Amino acid sequence: MRETLRAALPSVASIVTSLLVCFVAVAVLRGGLEVALDAFLAMTWGAFGDFPKFFDGASSAVLLRPLGESATKAALLTLTGLSVAVAFRVGLFNIGAQGQLVVGALAAAVVGAAVELPAVAHLTLSLLAAAGAGALYALGPALLKRYRGVHEVISTIMLNWVAVSLVENWLVTGPLRAVTSGDNSIAGTAQIHDSAALPRLVGDVSRLNAGILLAVLAAVVLWLWLSRFTGGFEWRAIGANPAAAEASGMNVGRSFVSAMLVSGALAGLAGAVLILGTEQRYPATIGAPYGFDGIAMALIGNGHPLGVLASSLLFGGLRAGGTRMQLFGVHKSFPELIQGLALLLVAARLVWLKLSAKVLPPKGGA
Numbered sequence: 172m173r174e175t176l177r178a179a180l181p182s183v184a185s186i187v188t189s190l191l192v193c194f195v196a197v198a199v200l201r202g203g204l205e206v207a208l209d210a211f212l213a214m215t216w217g218a219f220g221d222f223p224k225f226f227d228g229a230s231s232a233v234l235l236r237p238l239g240e241s242a243t244k245a246a247l248l249t250l251t252g253l254s255v256a257v258a259f260r261v262g263l264f265n266i267g268a269q270g271q272l273v274v275g276a277l278a279a280a281v282v283g284a285a286v287e288l289p290a291v292a293h294l295t296l297s298l299l300a301a302a303g304a305g306a307l308y309a310l311g312p313a314l315l316k317r318y319r320g321v322h323e324v325i326s327t328i329m330l331n332w333v334a335v336s337l338v339e340n341w342l343v344t345g346p347l348r349a350v351t352s353g354d355n356s357i358a359g360t361a362q363i364h365d366s367a368a369l370p371r372l373v374g375d376v377s378r379l380n381a382g383i384l385l386a387v388l389a390a391v392v393l394w395l396w397l398s399r400f401t402g403g404f405e406w407r408a409i410g411a412n413p414a415a416a417e418a419s420g421m422n423v424g425r426s427f428v429s430a431m432l433v434s435g436a437l438a439g440l441a442g443a444v445l446i447l448g449t450e451q452r453y454p455a456t457i458g459a460p461y462g463f464d465g466i467a468m469a470l471i472g473n474g475h476p477l478g479v480l481a482s483s484l485l486f487g488g489l490r491a492g493g494t495r496m497q498l499f500g501v502h503k504s505f506p507e508l509i510q511g512l513a514l515l516l517v518a519a520r521l522v523w524l525k526l527s528a529k530v531l532p533p534k535g536g537a
Contacts (some may be wrong), residue, residue, distance in 0.1 A: 188512075190509060213499065263316070270333065272494040306433075308330065311326065392394065
């Protein structure tokens with residue numbers, strides 16, 4: 172337990188410090204502590220539910236709507252964060268999650284709109300198509316890494332722009348554009364069938380959907396794989412020292428490929444959650460860089476699946492609630508500043524580890 176706390180301390184301390192620094196910044200720039208407190212409370216109620224209004228007699232919607240928005244964003248951050256964290260475990264840096272998310276989203280949109288099946292089968296097929304598309308898009312960098320020694324950072328970042336240009340500058344505006352009639356104009360692909368949509372968990376009162384359950388399940392399964400199974404142990408051993416792992420008989424190249432396939436599949440699933448859960452079609456463009464945000468979630472979560480889940484739930488909530496800060500003259504993107512500062516502080520990991528050694532000394536230490 173002590174070692175778990177020591178490992179988590181740098182991330183927790185970085186988040187708390189970034190919140191405090193940003194709170195002081197709002198107080199200084201917007202006229203005092205009271206304004207800053209009101210702004211941060213508004214962000215909190217917008218993220219996790221307006222409890223004061225609820226206890227004053229408002230309907231449950233004041234809780235469920237914010238939770239739905241937070242969960243929607245948290246699911247995407249979790250899946251893209253897990254995508255990056257999986258690659259971390261074998262010593263790879265997959266920064267192509269955005270491109271893998273884009274192709275996964277397109278696959279989900281096409282299967283969701285073009286295929287007609289019963290609900291469970293249609294949803295399952297759409298999710299599998301998205302995961303498969305993301306995995307295939309990650310296969311190229313994996314093979315280049317294994318057989319030609321091409322660094323995955325170069326190949327994956329280049330493929331991000333290939334995916335965005337191919338999908339959003341051609342396919343979505345050309346061959347796969349929704350068919351319109353009369354004077355109607357629809358941006359993006361055709362709307363998916365209801366049978367392919369992720370079910371809403373509380374009805375139409377909130378956008379809370381099963382995507383968050385899928386994200387939590389993915390985090391738990393990945394944690395169990397890495398901590399309880401031989402294959403997961405091999406991944407961790409390769410990530411720690413690939414030369415020693417190969418000398419002990421582990422197939423490093425095969426693990427590189429398999430981990431990248433899983434990484435791409437998770438990013439593709441994030442695209443499916445976006446389309447099947449909220450958008451209902453591939454829009455003209457996916458503006459939010461959830462794939463790049465996944466890098467931040469993986470780093471703040473220390474590469475641990477449950478750490479990624481926790482950081483994604485927090486920052487998904489803060490992003491959902493950030494719009495309410497505009498009432499106090501704070502831009503809605505302010506939570507992204509908090510996230511960026513937390514990431515910067517996590518980079519100073521050695522400082523936090525030295526502090527944690529004093530607060531929580533290792534067993535047998537003074």
